[in-house]
Amino acid sequence: MSVILPLLFLLTAISGSAVVLVRDPIRQVFAIAINGLVLTILFDALQAPDVALSELAVGSAAVPLLFLVALMAVRTQPPGAEP
Amino acid sequence: MSPRIRVALLALSGLILLPCAASVIAGLPAFGSKIALYGERINAITPEARHVANMVSAINFDLRGLDTLGEEFMLLAAITGTVVLLRGHRGEGITGRAMRRPGRAVIPRSEATVLACRIAGPLTCLFGLYVVLHATVTPGGGFQGGVILASGTLLIYLGEGYSGWRDAIHSHWLDALEGGGALLFALCGLVPMLTGAAFMQNILPLGTLRDLFSGGLMLVENLGVAMAVTGGFTQLFLEFMEETREAEEPDEPGEESA
Helix, strand or coil: CCCHHHHHHHHHHHHHHHHHHCCCHHHHHHHHHHHHHHHHHHHHHCCCHHHHHHHHHHHHHHHHHHHHHHHHHHHHCCCCCCC | CCHHHHHHHHHHHHHHHHHHHHHHHHHCCCCCCCCCHHHHHHHHHHHHHHCCCCHHHHHHHHHCHHHHHHHHHHHHHHHHHHHHHHCCCCCCCCCCCCCCCCCCCCCCCCHHHHHHHHHHHHHHHHHHHHHHHCCCCCCCCHHHHHHHHHHHHHHHHHHHHHHHHHHHCCHHHHHHHHHHHHHHHHHHHHHHHHCCCCCCCCCCCCCCCCCCCCCCHHHHHHHHHHHHHHHHHHHHHHHHHHCCCCCCCCCCCCCCCC
16 A cells, blocks of 8 residues: 555646646547546545545546537637628 | 747756656656555445445535536536537438538448347446446446446437437437436535535435445436446537438438448
């Protein structure tokens, strides 16, 4: 346990920074999903399985999907055309 | 407000708030030191008093059930707001196609995707139902299970395409699920009052500890939350997905995009 927690904190920091640093919106969505997955493992390691399950369902499935669909909707508008 | 005033305001508020935050952070118990007093108290009394093995569900649905009722209506209000904001002429018909950008190739779904979705979809829904039903025994509950069930419906979209998804998902059912779930939760609060008990008092038989049907009224409230969350999240997916569809039917006929 003494190794797992610092490792998970490091992974959280890396994946969280990746969400901010990645500039392409579609890749950013996947970065958010990975960050959600890392947070899920972290919450589970900290013995909070209920929160982990919520994070897994919302953070790495529902929210990225909504973002993906929203991006898709933005890109179906031809460039320069009024919606 | 000029930029200079904004920076001054930021510096001033930082000057006031940072020492407060620092003193609070310094006063926190050390990381992983011990279970807080409230948690210890809950762990000690809840199996005795409520016959429930999952303390989180006991807090959510019984000890602090009023808070969950508030969250329930927050969710209802948020979904209603999204629907009001996004639904124009779209979302009423169920036979529409997803919009296709001119010039973008339509890549047909591979059979492997269809097969994987047809296998994983029912399994996901089964797992969601399991999480919902075992709220008082294992981690999880109405909210988590509801989101898993809503994600399961999305596998229909991935596997069967847009029109198959619209055939399976009906907006009116989702409205009924969501409103009905919130109503069920509110009734769980009000019905005990008819018997002379307090608001949301657990009047049903509590069952035995570690049994599937333990917790009494909690199971009904949990079902209400599961219904509302499943309906609400699927409605949200539906409204966002509708944004990718044109308001009018496109002129040229074509196969739906995957």
